Amino acid sequence: MAGEGDLKLLGMVVSPFVVRVRMALHLKGVSYEYIEQDLFNKGELLLKYNPVHKKVPVLIHNGKPICESLAIVQYVDEALAASSPSILPADPHDRAVGRFWAAYVDDKFFPAWIGIMRAETEEDRAKKMSETAAVVEQLEAALAQCSNGKAFFSGDSVGYLDIAVGCNLFWLDAMRKMFGVVVIDAARTPVLAAWADRFKESDVGKEVLPDGDIAVEYAKKIQAYRAAAAASK
Numbered sequence: 001m002a003g004e005g006d007l008k009l010l011g012m013v014v015s016p017f018v019v020r021v022r023m024a025l026h027l028k029g030v031s032y033e034y035i036e037q038d039l040f041n042k043g044e045l046l047l048k049y050n051p052v053h054k055k056v057p058v059l060i061h062n063g064k065p066i067c068e069s070l071a072i073v074q075y076v077d078e079a080l081a082a083s084s085p086s087i088l089p090a091d092p093h094d095r096a097v098g099r100f101w102a103a104y105v106d107d108k109f110f111p112a113w114i115g116i117m118r119a120e121t122e123e124d125r126a127k128k129m130s131e132t133a134a135v136v137e138q139l140e141a142a143l144a145q146c147s148n149g150k151a152f153f154s155g156d157s158v159g160y161l162d163i164a165v166g167c168n169l170f171w172l173d174a175m176r177k178m179f180g181v182v183v184i185d186a187a188r189t190p191v192l193a194a195w196a197d198r199f200k201e202s203d204v205g206k207e208v209l210p211d212g213d214i215a216v217e218y219a220k221k222i223q224a225y226r227a228a229a230a231a232s233k
């Protein structure tokens with residue numbers, strides 16, 4: 001692993017945004033200190049280095065913070081381990097298309113699957129599932145557009161859009177275990193489903209993607225916390 005000065009990552013183990021950054025650091029082969037944050041009781045470091053949003057991830061490079069996972073991934077790509085292959089595509093149009101779809105993932109896909117997770121009735125969950133299915137169909141089209149028939153969004157190997165989407169996959173596994181729902185359905189979106197299997201089997205998938213069970217445990221803790229808060233009202 002390459003040394004790049006003092007590099008710290010403020011994170012939370014089940015945050016897909018943090019996982020995304022860990023994937024970028026792994027792809028670049030960069031070593032760093034990981035500091036887990038308690039988001040129910042935010043610590044001094046997080047408040048100091050991300051005073052605007054007070055959210056993880058925050059990468060601190062030689063004392064200077066970078067916030068927002070997609071901005072961090074780009075920073076990691078541009079500023080660290082220059083001799084490692086790039087995460088973002090080299091071609092400016094491909095980069096712009098990658099950024100467009102990464103923004104779509106965060107603006108549409110993440111809120112869609114979180115909606116399934118947070119649904120309070122089966123009826124609501126079914127409604128959120130069908131909203132999410134429409135978003136997933138767009139991602140299937142994005143994969144066809146970006147991959148040119150190759151194994152990953154970025155071509156023959158994992159890159160920017162692969163980690164932008166792939167960091168969410170362990171939560172989809174958790175929801176399958178918790179509610180029996182299949183968000184990336186091989187019957188509706190076969191190309192994306194095959195990509196998801198390949199991504200999980202890739203080096204970065206195996207080394208960095210958390211196990212779905214960790215997300216199940218976390219979701220149960222949140223449910224208990226919300227139930228206790230509602231009962232004490």
Ligand SMILES: N[C@@H](CCC(=O)N[C@@H](CS)C(=O)NCC(=O)O)C(=O)O
Pocket residue numbers: 012014015016017039054055056057067068069070106
């Ligand atoms: N757009 C941000 C999202 C980061 C985010 O939502 N982080 C969550 C954890 S998954 C967080 O820190 N939440 C704390 C809070 O909302 O107070 C990014 O891409 O980094």
